[in-house]
Amino acid sequence: METMTPAQLEAIYEKVKNWGRWGTEDEAGALNLLTPERRAAAAREVQSGEAVSCSRELPVEPSTENPNPALHMMIRAGDDCVIPGVGLETAMDFVGVAFHGMATSHIDALCHVFVNGQMYNGRSAAEVKSTGAHANSIMVARDGISGRGVLLDVARHRGVSWLEPGESVGPDELEACEASQGVRVGEGDILLIANGRDARREAQGPWSPIEGGLAGLHPSCVPWLHERGVSVLGADGVSDPLPGPGVEGWPMPVHQCCLVAMGVHLLDNLRLDRLSEACASAGRWSFLFTVAPLRIENATGSPVNPIALL
Amino acid sequence: METMTPAQLEAIYEKVKNWGRWGTEDEAGALNLLTPERRAAAAREVQSGEAVSCSRELPVEPSTENPNPALHMMIRAGDDCVIPGVGLETAMDFVGVAFHGMATSHIDALCHVFVNGQMYNGRSAAEVKSTGAHANSIMVARDGISGRGVLLDVARHRGVSWLEPGESVGPDELEACEASQGVRVGEGDILLIANGRDARREAQGPWSPIEGGLAGLHPSCVPWLHERGVSVLGADGVSDPLPGPGVEGWPMPVHQCCLVAMGVHLLDNLRLDRLSEACASAGRWSFLFTVAPLRIENATGSPVNPIALL
Amino acid sequence: METMTPAQLEAIYEKVKNWGRWGTEDEAGALNLLTPERRAAAAREVQSGEAVSCSRELPVEPSTENPNPALHMMIRAGDDCVIPGVGLETAMDFVGVAFHGMATSHIDALCHVFVNGQMYNGRSAAEVKSTGAHANSIMVARDGISGRGVLLDVARHRGVSWLEPGESVGPDELEACEASQGVRVGEGDILLIANGRDARREAQGPWSPIEGGLAGLHPSCVPWLHERGVSVLGADGVSDPLPGPGVEGWPMPVHQCCLVAMGVHLLDNLRLDRLSEACASAGRWSFLFTVAPLRIENATGSPVNPIALL
């Protein structure tokens, strides 16, 4: 990517800071922009009633992409299904996941990342303890995140199947993408960026984002996200390109600026190819979008299955 | 509850069977009634844009209500937040849950219950193996369940804070409830029944549903649910009253008839008090309702955070 | 129990401190007393070759005694046993446990307890991070703990089936117990104290040690343990009586003095009734005793199955 200096990144970080904007005690950040009125308007986006999941299957097998898979184990199956004493024939299972992995569709709470020991709204990293996050946990999104979703499919705009790992996308390209798709990202919108990761994985097999890289947004997009008033940012990658800009202290500037400075929750490792097909077919790139994090107190996020309703 | 004979329960079960109704290979069951058109119509229910979660907090502490709590553990917290080699300051956690517990808001897949070794559409219980469910898994709801939700608050209708454990509700009372609330359950609707479990728990503390019982629907409601064409049934309890009817082979007839005969997915242990307040304030008892199960292949359900949008 | 003042407890704690005794970097504590020579001598205790486990079954069901049970789940069972591609017919499982629970036989590492923010040998509690213990972990016992075990069965000595919860045992009674059993605890020995918890549980069912209490050693035993040079202390309870002495800052003085001041590892929730029977039959109360903690780096202990060889 185009190189950045520490001073440039620091300046972006300071420029987009929303600390104090919604009060000194605020933990919702840019979710404040997603007002009930905007939720109601988003519902009016629905036309056909087609529903599309933007989640990948929970990865239960290890792979180069996700070396630390989820656990899914049966507690009781059909071979021994009668609960003693109760008589009900039943099957039950357990699911567990370190959900911040690189193949799990998940939401990052604002306590997921710190910059110089601080998180959103100036709270100390020390408030995220071994016993759980005591500030900026995912519980701020306990009533779900419903709003207008907008998908920008950069690969489709470029006319390629996918962006190569490490490639980055600047704000001009986002605007060109808007223009070609006939949509404009507005205040309170949930913005989704597709870089073709799904297509590349299907064509070439899974790869390690840590070792092999991922396409993502150039840090210069951050002020643009701020100006537009994006409430939540999602991607088929992790929004940041990997490897990062190579600047000391700024390994993942989009994560750092969104989560810490702006208070913008992130959706990582989404599956966006099916949504892109549906949008292209419908000729519309906005929809009602619902993210329903599990209500896990003191958590740094949640695995999610975000649903677009077209 | 009013006593039932084995023959009566068997007759209900046979009467409401949807096996073959949507084809011999169908795994969606009554979700077939939730058409895109009905989803689009449900979106038009949204007026104020108020969002209300119908999930309880994931229970991470043991209690009499839920002796088998979820695991929520930090992998990395603020005290040691820098990932070696990467430089990102971060916090991460793990969550795991045997989600069919009695305090976890969850959805039951159609493979969760068997009757005489069979599940929905005549599939054998043997297809639910120690390695996972190979039929009727929750993946049939992979694109989420979005539709018109209708809440019937039986406690409010009776003018009490809660129904006592073991009390049951018949179809006449459901209709009286509809009348008093000014709403009518129609085909494809997601029906939620509130019995005041949240209020009782807050007033008297948690109790064991297994030992202390729960209020629920009398088995005679099952044909009514079938006639109305309910697509999904949810409750603040588990839909069935506990203890059950005391009839050999029918420990939980609502579960057995809904999941196995009708192919109606169930939502257990919801939190409905806040939704009831919101509906009462709005003077409307229908809303857009979204359930987004995690995409867990071969799973018997999922923990969920269902969202009502009013 | 006989009341203690803060000053008395503080004095005991200071008196038995082994900090610096084996060097400023030492993490082994009283395990230093268990020399190869003493291990070899312990092996010469073996006569009949009878082996007796001192562990309880891993508690996989919730109970009042242990509300947070272990997870034991099959990954693959006989119903679906052929590994695809490999052809081996196999069954596999997963086990997980928060092993410091009140029904799990486990060993406490020296990093398990702090007093005023310090652990054994003056290390800071801050070295035990959300990512694991970076000092005084169980890895100091990586080669196992093998030595001469001595069982003192206080209930048998008193002629009762069990000590009641909350009862405590003083050093005089330990010496009377030694005399009646014909054994003397010496330097480097692993001392096990039986209070009849197993017999009480079998007679009356499980109870919550937190709410119902446990018998244990009076804090005045601590100097006696120090004088005798005990290397490891174990009990069918948790060594400390519950409730504790009711002195601010000293909720579990035996844990605090053994783990922090003396560097004596603790074995909690052992099953000692079968060992007591075996010792009584053999007319000997010493034996080769082997504890083999799992090699878990950065861990605060381990579940264990200690084996006595008579």
Place this chain on the structure above:
Amino acid sequence: METMTPAQLEAIYEKVKNWGRWGTEDEAGALNLLTPERRAAAAREVQSGEAVSCSRELPVEPSTENPNPALHMMIRAGDDCVIPGVGLETAMDFVGVAFHGMATSHIDALCHVFVNGQMYNGRSAAEVKSTGAHANSIMVARDGISGRGVLLDVARHRGVSWLEPGESVGPDELEACEASQGVRVGEGDILLIANGRDARREAQGPWSPIEGGLAGLHPSCVPWLHERGVSVLGADGVSDPLPGPGVEGWPMPVHQCCLVAMGVHLLDNLRLDRLSEACASAGRWSFLFTVAPLRIENATGSPVNPIALL
């Protein structure tokens, strides 16, 4: 390896069958050979009192060798160590593991492997259910396995640092190894075979045994193990060479013959380099060996830390 025909493998399997030898209900298998007298004699092997663990560190990071690592997570660390209401300053953690992985030192119970749907002593694979093993579980070793251990270091005998993956060792070489080391494997002994896997891993880094192979015993060793009356077999690999003999139905003949036909428990993925050094220094290759499986009811094995006492 030297090729084998299906008939040869079948003949070996039938020849070494111990079914019925210790009764039709027996679940202990060759552990019956490890009598109290032999345990007592094994204790007399101890001379110096040197203790050596034969376990690897529990693998908590994913690697090519072990893609499915153990979970080790802190529940409470030094940053938030005071238990509310109790006042104890403490740290606690959770450990969980699918222990049959290729880098975890573990014991295989006799229910771990089936041949044609049967396990040791003719029990059906169907007795190993989704809810756990109801026959031949690890609980047969509940009192631990203590006996005379004998280490044969094949790599040392060959004068190489390690055997290459896929290489196999025949009975003649085991006898040559005995001769050169001056030890003879006798009835009831726990036999450990070192092939230098630790040295190769340290020199070349970890590799996938599935993809890259492992050295092991040629199936022709099985009758030799049977004649000698080995009670338990362990290895730094998995006893079987990988890949296996390439014969339909016999992917891991040593596992299949030991666990199913002979009732010989297996210890997989041991660390034997330090024991080999200690034995070489002592000039003796036999010792007291103790394996203490966790008491996990219905389990197919256990993670273990076997201890040799020289």
